[in-house]
Amino acid sequence: MQRENWASRLGFMLAAMGSAVGLGNIWRFSYVAGENGGGAFLLLYILSVLVIGIPLLLVEVSIGRKAQQDIVGSYQKLAPKKPWYMFGYLGVISAFLILSFYSVVAGWAIYYWWGYLTGALFNRPEGGYGAAFSTFTSQDYSPLLWHALFLGITMIIVLVGVKKGIEMANKVLMPILAIMMVALAVYSLTLPGAAEGMRFLFQPDWSVLENPSVYIAALGQAFFSLSLGVGTMMTYGSYLTKQHKLPSATAGIGIMDTLFAVISGIVIFPAVFAFGIEPSSGPPLVFITLPEIFHQMAFGGVIGFVFFTALSLASISSSISLLEVPVAYLMRAAKMKRRSASLLVGVVIFFSGAAVSLGMGRWSDVTIIGNNNIMDSMDFLASNLFLPIGGLTMALFVGWYFTKQQALDASDLTNTAIGPIWYTVIKYIAPLLILLIFLNAIGIV
Numbered sequence: 034m035q036r037e038n039w040a041s042r043l044g045f046m047l048a049a050m051g052s053a054v055g056l057g058n059i060w061r062f063s064y065v066a067g068e069n070g071g072g073a074f075l076l077l078y079i080l081s082v083l084v085i086g087i088p089l090l091l092v093e094v095s096i097g098r099k100a101q102q103d104i105v106g107s108y109q110k111l112a113p114k115k116p117w118y119m120f121g122y123l124g125v126i127s128a129f130l131i132l133s134f135y136s137v138v139a140g141w142a143i144y145y146w147w148g149y150l151t152g153a154l155f156n157r158p159e160g161g162y163g164a165a166f167s168t169f170t171s172q173d174y175s176p177l178l179w180h181a182l183f184l185g186i187t188m189i190i191v192l193v194g195v196k197k198g199i200e201m202a203n204k205v206l207m208p209i210l211a212i213m214m215v216a217l218a219v220y221s222l223t224l225p226g227a228a229e230g231m232r233f234l235f236q237p238d239w240s241v242l243e244n245p246s247v248y249i250a251a252l253g254q255a256f257f258s259l260s261l262g263v264g265t266m267m268t269y270g271s272y273l274t275k276q277h278k279l280p281s282a283t284a285g286i287g288i289m290d291t292l293f294a295v296i297s298g299i300v301i302f303p304a305v306f307a308f309g310i311e312p313s314s315g316p317p318l319v320f321i322t323l324p325e326i327f328h329q330m331a332f333g334g335v336i337g338f339v340f341f342t343a344l345s346l347a348s349i350s351s352s353i354s355l356l357e358v359p360v361a362y363l364m365r366a367a368k369m370k371r372r373s374a375s376l377l378v379g380v381v382i383f384f385s386g387a388a389v390s391l392g393m394g395r396w397s398d399v400t401i402i403g404n405n406n407i408m409d410s411m412d413f414l415a416s417n418l419f420l421p422i423g424g425l426t427m428a429l430f431v432g433w434y435f436t437k438q439q440a441l442d443a444s445d446l447t448n449t450a451i452g453p454i455w456y457t458v459i460k461y462i463a464p465l466l467i468l469l470i471f472l473n474a475i476g477i478v
């Protein structure tokens with residue numbers, strides 16, 4: 034069967050950017066930054082992106098393009114009969130875990146979108162937006178419906194195929210979301226909590242660095258936000274042909290994605306302080322903060338509507354990339370049709386997502402890892418452990434299994450000044466840093 038390809042390098046760029054920019058930049062970034070003390074976390078996150086994330090993004094896309102396969106197939110093809118492919122399965126599992134909660138949270142975003150469309154959210158609910166949010170998410174059925182709707186849309190786009198839906202949607206979407214975010218940031222800076230919010234975000238409180246979990250949170254956020262280590266970028270890279278140059282594309286994606294996160298911090302934190310919300314409120318943070326902002330703004334209802342439209346669409350372009358990982362795998366390994374693979378994975382994820390959703394209410398006392406509920410446990414496992422392990426494997430694969438020449442060639446860095454620097458980073462520096470962060474987290478160093 035002929036494999037699909039992107040229409041152009043721009044098509045790939047947009048799809049990869051669409052994968053990177055999503056709930057991770059707005060929802061996850063703000064609450065993780067809030068929980069980890071703000072400024073010092075931001076610094077560690079940006080360092081993780083620059084030193085580990087962007088170089089590994091190039092690694093991941095290069096493997097995919099060279100192998101022209103899904104994540105498991107790529108390792109099998111480039112390293113036949115070697116155990117590397119086992120780590121490919123880790124990517125498939127991560128995609129599965131992440132999509133299970135991603136779809137639930139995106140369901141919340143669509144519910145908010147609907148609330149602005151119908152005007153239900155224009156007026157501050159009795160008891161505030163925070164209470165309304167937990168009333169909604171702790172219900173049994175309603176959040177499930179939005180989760181099902183979001184997952185259904187994701188499945189339809191994936192079963193139509195990579196090129197058609199994805200490239201087009203992202204062309205319009207990214208610019209709208211970017212404009213909205215910048216405009217909201219400017220507005221947030223006029224709020225009475227602006228100075229405090231900016232201090233929280235940009236003035237590091239170094240004492241938080243004594244806590245090892247801050248490092249792993251920053252690393253995990255970098256991986257999650259760049260869609261790195263899960264196989265999405267490898268799969269998207271596999272729809273590229275050799276004529277497209279990768280280094281500038283991947284650097285551009287990494288920088289854009291990080292800018293989105295920083296700007297969303299500028300939107301959220303002034304409002305957090307202006308409205309007296311706890312920065313460490315966890316996953317509900319943006320769902321409480323944003324409606325407060327829109328409530329206060331002139332034409333806030335319309336702005337809320339446009340914003341949640343853009344956020345929901347941005348989440349779709351990320352969830353498609355996640356679903357594409359197991360689908361591409363099943364299409365090759367189980368010789369399934371795109372349609373049946375998408376349906377099968379979608380249905381399974383609906384059920385695991387349902388557990389996540391019930392974990393916000395009826396099953397809220399179910400804890401899996403430490404004190405974490407179902408969603409936070411899945412997120413911790415996937416984002417803070419599996420993705421960095423996936424990335425580490427990719428770095429070791431290209432750094433140690435490939436020859437230097439093969440590595441440079443696969444990533445279009447032959448005879449370039451940055452080639453040797455990149456190679457040193459992916460062969461030694463990034464793997465060592467990831468290991469150190471892990472060892473530190475379990476208390477060994």
Ligand code: LEU
Pocket residue numbers: 052053054055056057058131257258259260263265351352354355
């Ligand atoms: N990078 C995406 C986001 O920030 C998530 C990824 C796991 C597809 O929303």
